[in-house]
Amino acid sequence: MSIVVKIEEKLYQNRYIVDESRPHIRIRSEAECKSCTSQACTVCCPAACYSKNEAGTVTLVTDGCLECGTCRVICQDKENIQWDYPRGGYGISYKFG
Amino acid sequence: MVEKFDAIVIGAGPSGNAAAYTLAKQGLSVLQLERGEYPGAKNVQGGIMYAAELEKIIPDFRDDCPTERHIIEQRIWLLGDDNYIGTNYRSDAFNTETPNRYTIIRANIDKWFSEKIRAAGGLQICETTVTELIHDAAGKVIGVRTDREGGEIHADVVIMADGVNALLAKRSGYQKELAPENVALAVKEILFIDPELIQQRFGLKGDEGVVIEIMGKVTKGMVGTAFLYTNKESLTIGIGCLISDFKQGSVPPYKMLEDLKNHPVIKPLIEGAEMKEYAAHMIPEGGYKAVPQLYGDGWMVVGDAAHFNNAAHREGSNLAMASGRMAAETVIELKTAGKPFSAANLAAYKARLDDSFVMKDLKKYRNLPGIMHENKQFFGAYPDTLTAAAHNWFTVDSVDKRTKEKEIMKSFVKKRSVLGLVGDAIKLVRAVR
Ligand SMILES: Cc1cc2nc3c(=O)[nH]c(=O)nc-3n(C[C@H](O)[C@H](O)[C@H](O)COP(=O)(O)OP(=O)(O)OC[C@H]3O[C@@H](n4cnc5c(N)ncnc54)[C@H](O)[C@@H]3O)c2cc1C
Ligand code: SF4
Ligand code: SF4
Secondary structure (H helix, E strand, C coil): CCCCCCHHHHHHCCCEECCCCCCCEEECCHHHHHCCCCCCHHHHCCCCCEEECCCCCEEECHHHCCCCCHHHHHCCCCCCEEECCCCCCCEECCCCC | CCCEEEEEEECCCHHHHHHHHHHHHCCCCEEEECCCCCCCCCCCCCCEEEHHHHHHHCCCHHHCCCCCCEEEEEEEEEECCCCEEEEEEECHHHCCCCCCEEECCHHHHHHHHHHHHHHCCCEEECCCCEEEEEECCCCCEEEEEECCCCCEEEEEEEEECCCCCCHHHHHCCCCCCCCHHHEEEEEEEEEECCHHHHHHHHCCCCCEEEEEEEEEHHHCCCCEEEEEEECCCEEEEEEEEEHHHHHHCCCCHHHHHHHHHCCCCCHHHHCCCEEEEEEEEEEECCHHHHCCCCEECCEEECHHHHCCCEHHHCECHHHHHHHHHHHHHHHHHHHHHCCCCCHHHHHHHHHHHHCCHHHHHHHHCCCHHHHHHHCHHHCCHHHHHHHHHHHHHHCCCCCCHHHHHHHHHHHHHHHCCHHHHHHHHHHHHHHHC
16 A cells, blocks of 8 residues: 655645744754664654655754654654744644644 | 742643643643644544543533534454454444543544633643753752743643653653654544445445444554454544664565555545545553553653553543642642642652553553564464454365364464463463463
């Protein structure tokens, strides 16, 4: 069974209140990502916010973030993710949850 | 002049709502802070709501609580690649005036609960993220700081009901980061569909509902479960696995969900439904051994933030409400007696929990998380073997039944030695005894 999943189509259904140019999650060191063998954030994030790039590091775009905390948990050994909630009222806003 | 309340509750999920309502109803001055646009905006649940705990807090909740369907049938399915084996339990006795379990849409419940809190005199402020706890020189919690301007507020006691991430307790050094093997990541979707189709496909009338808990090949050998629940005009479908397993694997969570939706057994049930929201949330599943320090000078922690979740029974919101209520009752008791909110006095909260189903159930299942984690055969080999056995048994092909029995036994032993089988049975029994 090989089913192509378009994560953008899923996220498109959601309501976000975007805090322009104030990402609530940051990667601390690119070098750390480069030497990270698993780059597990690129697999585990349910919103595909992390993607491998040509430079061999990881690009983070938090626009679709669901604020679950998974990336922080998986990267805790390297402590390479600085994780916070968005400002009050911003970010994902579930209509149903 | 910094404002001061009897109590501050951080978070407007079931645990915070239970706490804030109980305090407000007793006339205490309570401030509840929620970072979402409205209560529920950040929250995710399957969701089954268990009536008992809500009933203790709001006895006549059924008058206006926006529940979806009362559950008359529970199915537990083990999915193979293109099949399932399972048990169903349906009873007309679940059609009572006071049903025990309902499906719910989480945002609706949180909003409803919040109105009750405001009506009881509680002050609730949304769109406000608490950034840290404020401590006095002796280390006692005396209030919170928020991301609003001049956002410092004081209280005699602070109840942290901020959910599984529990950032505030971590920042204050009360908790460590969650271990990946102690927390699951779940993704879910809500699918809108003609209610008549729901009734036809699941054999329901009126507000009757069915819930299906799913295990098996759909979690691709990882420790996890899935679900499909019926709401009034929608279905919810979701799947979750331990983060330690996602971390080692190569399948993203949304791919797993998509495969579940396309499973030949599931697909016909959701055919034609329209997806309206995709959500993700962590679930604390480390059980008893992962429960952190629950109180200290001027603070308590409740709900998911305290790791109160019974993964074996898919219970979370009820433990959240129970712990929120018990924290509030502890506050009320101390306040009435004029005693300070010291760690020594707040230990009464822990005593209440120990004496309740919250800690008793967590303790009963204390070894289960470890066993599931170390014994992947429950999620890999068993589903295959069981469904193959059923397939063999129900295929009428002129092979005599004794030979079939032997074949089935052989297939079990092939996947797992006899000792392994016996060992697994013993482990499971021990874990849930
Ligand atoms: C997919 C899924 C299915 C589930 N199914 C079921 C089920 O069927 N039945 C069941 O009983 N349980 C279920 N659960 C578990 C249940 O949802 C949780 O146990 C329950 O929501 C915990 O309640 P809580 O109030 O402790 O935390 P939450 O519901 O997470 O609420 C925490 C609140 O605090 C707010 N907050 C967090 N940090 C801050 C801050 N710094 N400042 C201000 N506000 C803050 C959040 O916005 C949120 O509103 C499920 C969970 C998931 C993820
Ligand atoms: S897991 Fe952490 S260190 Fe590794 S690639 Fe992702 S962010 Fe970088
Ligand atoms: S918090 Fe969750 S959704 Fe957001 S980036 Fe991290 S893993 Fe992805």
